[in-house]
Amino acid sequence: GAGVSQSPSNKVTEKGKDVELRCDPISGHTALYWYRQSLGQGLEFLIYFQGNSAPDKSGLPSDRFSAERTGGSVSTLTIQRTQQEDSAVYLCASSLAHLSTNEKLFFGSGTQLSVL
Amino acid sequence: AQRVTQPEKLLSVFKGAPVELKCNYSYSGSPELFWYVQYSRQRLQLLLRHISRESIKGFTADLNKGETSFHLKKPFAQEEDSAMYYCALSGTYKYIFGTGTRLKVLA
Numbered sequence: 001g002a003g004v005s006q007s008p009s010n011k012v013t014e015k016g017k018d019v020e021l022r023c024d025p026i027s028g029h030t031a032l033y034w035y036r037q038s039l040g041q042g043l044e045f046l047i048y049f050q051g052n053s054a055p056d057k058s059g060l061p062s063d064r065f066s067a068e069r070t071g072g073s074v075s076t077l078t079i080q081r082t083q084q085e086d087s088a089v090y091l092c093a094s095s096l097a098h099l100s101t102n103e104k105l106f107f108g109s110g111t112q113l114s115v116l
Numbered sequence: 117a118q119r120v121t122q123p124e125k126l127l128s129v130f131k132g133a134p135v136e137l138k139c140n141y142s143y144s145g146s147p148e149l150f151w152y153v154q155y156s157r158q159r160l161q162l163l164l165r166h167i168s169r170e171s172i173k174g175f176t177a178d179l180n181k182g183e184t185s186f187h188l189k190k191p192f193a194q195e196e197d198s199a200m201y202y203c204a205l206s207g208t209y210k211y212i213f214g215t216g217t218r219l220k221v222l223a
Contacts (some may be wrong), residue, residue, distance in 0.1 A: 042202065105152075
């Protein structure tokens, strides 16, 4: 594809509802990352995938957050029982290889999540 | 602990003035450092990486292991440089980003 695609671009939900955020990485990119971007907080690492496996889930803020990746391609970030503090921009990025010296991250345009 | 610190949330300079965006890091081992930039209404994108020792859009950054710094510099700021700049470190399993510095170049 042309780049990393994220959907929806905007999501407004009510407190307590579940949401699913989708990321479609660049074709052939084996590494996929989820970050959360909040005002004044920078980019907070959530989780990364190498293929379909997630070796490091330590960044997920709570057990309400989960993520999966299927077919080494599309990834879904699920937030259950959303809280107002979950409001942020959720960014997905992919790269050809994980942490390779000459690789760079390609970012999606993000999903702006607003929890009312 | 692996950490990236950007002490300035906002940096305002006049057009034509020199710019230095500060970045300090904490990492045991040989770090890989990067600068990413996000222009208004655009995606976050790589600006430069220390290993390439390149100059992009007039910006340079030198890795100083003694001071554990990777400051981003440009001798003459342009209005189009106004953006959010993030310093990043390639750590174990993940890229670690700083909190970002918003650069405003005033006419």
